[in-house]
Amino acid sequence: MxxxxxxxxxxxxxxxxxxxxxxxxxxxxxxxxxxxxxxxxxxxxxxxxxxxxLLIRESHEQFLRVNIQHVDLSFAVQATFTYAKCVRIECMDLWNNLRHLSASLRLDKAWLWGGEFNVISSLSEYVGRASQCQGTIDDFKLPLQIVE
Known part of the structure; x- marks a missing residue:
């Protein structure tokens, strides 16, 4: 890099x-x-x-993974900042990368994952008029379930 x-x-x-x-x-x-x-x-x-x-660990088109280290802590907080693309097929790469990332992270360390995902996790969250794709919602929920 x-x-x-x-x-x-x-x-x-x-x-x-x-x-x-x-x-x-x-x-x-x-x-x-x-x-x-x-x-x-x-x-x-x-x-x-x-x-x-702030230490950069991985840079991707749709996310940035960093370690945030504070002098008073004996460990670094891992953070992933996401800005997902709007089209389902383009998001699949992001979800696959995040699934692999979540599987590789140590569970005894803190991990913060946030950002703009451009998708909802449930139809009950939606307030617009256009129809929503259940497949897109399911694609988004899978990495969340793996992390939990």
């Missing part, structure tokens, strides 16, 4: 903010030191004190 200029600048700011806390903090990350340049793309700070960072 190649970082864009903005990501490199953010990483450099992150490293320069709190060099005295950096080594302790980096010790909690599950990324080898020689790969940190590829992963650290954001920082969580307040009043120029380092509190955490």
């Amino acid at each position: 190649k970082l864009n200029d903005d990501a490199v600048q953010m990483r450099n700011q992150y490293v320069s903010i709190a060099p005295n806390r950096l080594n302790t903090f980096l010790g909690t990350l599950s990324v080898p030191n020689n790969q940190l340049d590829e992963y650290i793309v954001g920082r969580i700070d307040y009043d120029k004190n380092l509190y955490g960072c």
Whole structure:
């Protein structure tokens, strides 16, 4: 993965903010030191004190998977941010990827999954006039059931 200029600048700011806390903090990350340049793309700070960072784990056309690490936590929170396409056939790739992802995640770690899914999970949620495709709803519900 190649970082864009903005990501490199953010990483450099992150490293320069709190060099005295950096080594302790980096010790909690599950990324080898020689790969940190590829992963650290954001920082969580307040009043120029380092509190955490954002690590990109996987980038896909319809989702971004990251780890969010805070200095006061001994673990990273896994998060997947989704923006699903509107057409059923295009969403199938997303649902398949998320099914594989949910099966590969460690169940003892926190995982936040959110976003714009462009689908409802039940006909009772619908308030429009156009007919809804039950197959699309079922496609969406399957990854949710696997995660539960």
